[in-house]
Amino acid sequence: MPSFAPIPQEQFVDDVRALAAALAADRGWSPTYLIGIGRGGLVPAVFLSHATGLPTLSCDLSSQVKDFADDVLVRLAARTHAGERLLFVDDINDSGRTIGMLRATLAQAGAVAHAVRFATLIDNVSSDSRVDYAARTIDRAVNKDWFVFPWEALAPAEAIAEDAAEVPERIA
Numbered sequence: 742m743p744s745f746a747p748i749p750q751e752q753f754v755d756d757v758r759a760l761a762a763a764l765a766a767d768r769g770w771s772p773t774y775l776i777g778i779g780r781g782g783l784v785p786a787v788f789l790s791h792a793t794g795l796p797t798l799s800c801d802l803s804s805q806v807k808d809f810a811d812d813v814l815v816r817l818a819a820r821t822h823a824g825e826r827l828l829f830v831d832d833i834n835d836s837g838r839t840i841g842m843l844r845a846t847l848a849q850a851g852a853v854a855h856a857v858r859f860a861t862l863i864d865n866v867s868s869d870s871r872v873d874y875a876a877r878t879i880d881r882a883v884n885k886d887w888f889v890f891p892w893e894a895l896a897p898a899e900a901i902a903e904d905a906a907e908v909p910e911r912i913a
Contacts (some may be wrong), residue, residue, distance in 0.1 A: 745901065746886035753891050756862040756876035757785060761792040763860075763874045764828075770858065771826035774798050778839065781832035784892045785862055786893070788828055802839060811846065818850035826856045828874075832890055833863040835881065837870030863888060871909065881910075 764771070772795060778788030779801030790797040800813040816829055834840055840859050847857055864875035867882050887905040 745884050745889050745898075747889045747894065748891065750878070750891050753785075753862070754788070755793055759876035760785075760789055760830075760860050760862070760874055763876075764793060765822075767831035770826065772858070773820075773825040774827055776800060776827055776829045778802060778829055778831040778843070781890065782830045782861075785832055786830040786892070789860070790792070793826075802842070813842040814843070814846045815850045818847050821853040821856035822851070824856075827852075827858070829859045829862045833865070833888060834859070834861040834870060834872050834875070835863075835865050836867035837865075840868075840870035840872065848867075892893050 775786045775790050775793075775795050775797045777783040777797055777799040777813050779799060783799055786799070789795070798813075798817070800817070821827065829840075829843060831839060843859075844857075844872050848854070856871040859870075860874035861872050862876045864872050864878045865881045867880055887901070889901060893901060
């Protein structure tokens with residue numbers, strides 16, 4: 742069983758504020774839309790939207806329903822040709838699989854590369870993918886905790902353990 746590391750609401754809010762500050766400090770790039778990545782990025786994207794005043798859209802990768810993931814990404818990629826900038830928001834960049842898949846799908850759909858960026862609350866420095874903004878960093882080679890975000894705290898411990906076990910090398 743992994744070591745669960747609950748993230749208190751106050752830490753989550755501080756992390757969102759850190760992302761908002763990083764966006765405000767970036768004078769060379771500002772998103773048109775925040776895109777919450779379902780499931781884990783939806784709540785951070787909404788909080789970040791309130792902190793920045795930027796509108797929020799969403800795509801849901803976790804459901805694996807094409808109409809809410811692949812089709813949405815194709816439509817979002819098209820918007821970058823009109824000059825719109827997209828900031829995808831997720832809770833954690835752990836293995837890099839989600840961000841890598843998003844980048845590949847958006848590129849295949851013809852997105853303008855410099856119009857797409859990524860932000861996470863936690864960034865694993867040994868991930869296969871990089872993010873543009875992160876509130877905190879960890880190194881999975883050292884930290885094997887399974888982070889439990891406030892919105893996950895209602896899930897049964899067994900369900901959280903099953904999620905953690907999906908990629909055993911993150912926690913072993």
